[in-house]
Amino acid sequence: MHKICVIEGDGIGKEVVPATIQVLEATGLPFEFVYAEAGDEVYKKTGKALPEETIETALDCEAVLFGAAGETAADVIVKLRQILDTYANVRPVKAYKGVKCLRPDIDYVIVRENTEGLYKGIEAEIDEGITIATRVITEKACERIFRFAFNLAEERKKMGKEGKVTCAHKANVLKLTDGLFKKIFYKVAEEYNDIKAEDYYIDAMNMYIITKPQVFDVVVTSNLFGDILSDGAAGTVGGLGLAPSANIGDEHGLFEPVHGSAPDIAGKKIANPTATILSAVLMLRYLGEYESADKVENALEEVLSLGLTTPDLGGNLNTFEMAEEVAKRVRGE
């Protein structure tokens, strides 16, 4: 039995998550879904965007499936990532047939460090109108994120990928912090003889995801750089409606679409469930359910290529109808 903490959250989270559950149930796997609250709505009710019980449930389950939070997103999701110590934020960037992409051969993964950098929340007002934030980079966090990235590259190499890790940093300006980041990258790289290692400045990297995205395999970077880079990357393969993410730690896994709560389209049942379904695919792999993961991904791929989609991708199905097309194929109907 897989015990999954389900947090729908706000806005379209209440649509894309139930739609994804529909697909997960179609796998026939034994799931126990434990629902928990987080986000603006529960904040309005209780004064807490991330209630204690939610944290407890998240800690207690095998994995967390998260939808979206509104205004309180940062307080919910950044905090959850820290509490669960999910230090690797994994964001696949992949072109699917039937989706408008820059190129059809884009297939890489961004691994974003998920616990430090400018997300430490250390800020101060030094004097009136003078504010500072502290960017933290530690050897310990570098080591584990790079090891994660190289391990992922090894796994991907077994699946026929190149076997390369690209590190993005700004060591020319941030000489100490990103100097350390880059140094540890190449130190860890030495442990992986079979995997290529290269590095770029983050600004150049942000261009390369547009001008030569097909050359990347695994891209690893610090927290905020990864935040910015992965949205750009999502833009090259159809936008946030399709961008999934996995937050992985040694003890916990948290799976969420990269998009937000999209209040402008919430309640209309037109939100694209793809990003959340793909996040569930990542969750299935995390749970060791590789066969079901492939089944869902293949089903989704077919549905996308047939244009059986929500309006944003040119189709005329609603959120649940699109999910049902996927579910049907997962069930083998």
Add this chain to the structure above:
Amino acid sequence: MHKICVIEGDGIGKEVVPATIQVLEATGLPFEFVYAEAGDEVYKKTGKALPEETIETALDCEAVLFGAAGETAADVIVKLRQILDTYANVRPVKAYKGVKCLRPDIDYVIVRENTEGLYKGIEAEIDEGITIATRVITEKACERIFRFAFNLAEERKKMGKEGKVTCAHKANVLKLTDGLFKKIFYKVAEEYNDIKAEDYYIDAMNMYIITKPQVFDVVVTSNLFGDILSDGAAGTVGGLGLAPSANIGDEHGLFEPVHGSAPDIAGKKIANPTATILSAVLMLRYLGEYESADKVENALEEVLSLGLTTPDLGGNLNTFEMAEEVAKRVRGE
């Protein structure tokens, strides 16, 4: 007489700058070019990447035309920007005919704050393997960069553009520093009733430059965000070979291509001079030479659309031949 400090610097700087001077001379304007050194080469000779005399020359001239620096780039260019107090880094993003762009209707300007943020150079190693960098955002720097952006939007509105400023920040996570950034943005916006003001998170913005670049007019952001965003934006309109920039202050102007010294192609005369020629166009406008600026830009536009370019854009001219095609048209030949 316009007295211009010319710093070729390293690598292809030694090609694209002379090629651009060729074009500037074709305008027939009275220029005095004062050459100064900076970068790796002078560092090797003297131990200083940015010699005192270069700083003095730069301070003494009406404008600086800069090529590129190699490994020492950060020590040269970041320092020069600070010394000249050129607080606005202006980076036009424009689709030219004959150049492979995401869309033909891209035409906006990124205004990057150029003096603070993570470029302050405040870093420390707190303990072994624990490093920090300090991101500084001040009300004073915010005010002047936003005023600059809104003034630019007003100018562009006179030329038929929409009249809109988009502010990119990460106030949901950087609550104090970018909270201040956003607050001051809307405060300054109030002074400009005729200009629309809107804001996005920097991550979303990095996607929008790919998925809806045609909707932007003036985009303003902090230092490092602008660094990252502008390279991505360059990628949507043909890459760094075409991306110019102007560093503007109340007293000084420094003009440079966004690309670096490109050691891999240096000396081969195949570097695309477009970015530097376009930087010179920005310099001409700064000098009040609007007619010559338009002449050079139009000439360059024609040359690009005719495919009279360096190999990177599919042509078969070398750096100086391409510049000569522009110069010829500027002279009216």
